[in-house]
Amino acid sequence: MTSVSSQPQFRYTQPPSKVLHLRNLPWECTEEELIELGKPFGKIVNTKCNVGANRNQAFVEFADLNQAIAMISHYASSLEPAQVRGKTVYLQYSNRQEIVNNKSTGDIASNVLLVTIEGVEASDVSIDVLHLVFSAFGFVHKIATFEKTAGFQALVQFSDAGTASTAKNALEGRIIPRYLLPEHFGPCTLKINFSGHTDLNVKFQSHRSRDYTNPYLPVAPSAIDGSGLAGAGLDGKKQEVESNVLLASIENMQYAVTVDVLHKVFSTFGPVQKIAIFEKNAGCQALVQYPDVQKAIISKEACHFCLSTIANF
Known part of the structure; x- marks a missing residue:
């Protein structure tokens, strides 16, 4: 039988402890996943998630020392390593006997929320x-x-943890309003925790990621060709969920279209917050953001004619 010390999955350098140190965890590993991993061996009474430079480590505390020993012993002799989301998790006893911080990352207020949408597939609920x-x-x-x-x-x-807390408290356990989803959908429940992140790294606008503070961020082709970046298109194509951001396509351009020109047109129907212009298939398109959905709807309905003559401004 292979000895524990030769198992690459373990660092057998600490005396037994109720607290285990887990490494090589998936990004944004949750407390629930850690509890599920330790459930066969006993009751986990505390966790500390998303620690370390890469936020891929964690600590779990069992109710009893023998439960922690059982978990280490099991994976030391098993051919199947401990895994979370298909990733091998490296285990060792911690040099602490308890987790002093009684709050996991998911309990500490943050300006970023981790939202799990239960009862749906990834393509069922749009980012809009x-x-x-x-x-x-x-x-x-x-x-x-x-x-x-x-x-x-x-x-x-x-922008801040206070706003995020308000949203979390109001939406935790609630369902997404049915009128925002196709008729055949069942209830889509929101499960919300605080994330350990404070500033998301969004590299481009797409149907999977969006930065509403940077109108000049590059737009991924899939954002237009796929589910659509804006909630309502102005080019007469697929109708999307109503949004406060419009996707405008300017056809048959004879002169250059600038941000100032677009602002002059769209501000007629309400205060325009942001405008981003980009080229798509040798044409000109723009994202126009209003403060609310209603003003965007009014602008959309009125601007079909304006867009056909915008080059004459």
Whole structure:
């Protein structure tokens, strides 16, 4: 039988402790995933998630020392390593006998929320729907969506922890309004924790990530060709969920279209917050952001004619 010391999964340098140190965890590993990993061996009474430089380490505390020993012993002799989301997790006893901080990352107030949307697939709920839901509580800076073992998840960034706390308290356990989803959908429940992040790194606007503070960020082709970046397009194509951001396509251009020209047109129907212009398929398109959905709807309905003559301004 292979000795414990030769197992690369372990660092057998600490005396037994109720607290185990876990390394090589997936990004944004949750407390629930850690509890699930330790459940066969006993009751986990405390956790500390997302620690270390890469936020891929954690500590778990069992109720009894023998439970922690059982987990270490099991994986030391097993051919199957401990895994979370398919990643091998490295285990060792911690040099601490208890986790002093009784709050996991998910309990510490942050300006970024980790949202799990239960009962849906990743393509079922658009980023625009999430933006509409969370914008009711304050200005949403950024959103990034992704798929994990826990399901379809999103990181939603607000300007401060207070605004994020308000949104979390109001939406935790609630369902997304049915009128925002297709008729055949069942209830989509929101499960919300605080994230350990404070500023999301969004490199481009797409149907999976969005930075509402940077109108000049590059736009991924999939954002237009796929589910659509804006909630309502002005080019007569696929109708999307209503949003406070419009996607405008200017066809048959004879002269250059500038931000000032677009602002002159769209501000007729309400205060324009941001405008971003980019080229797509040799044409000109723009993102126009209003403070609310209603003003965007009014502008959309009125601007079909304006866009056809915009080059004459």
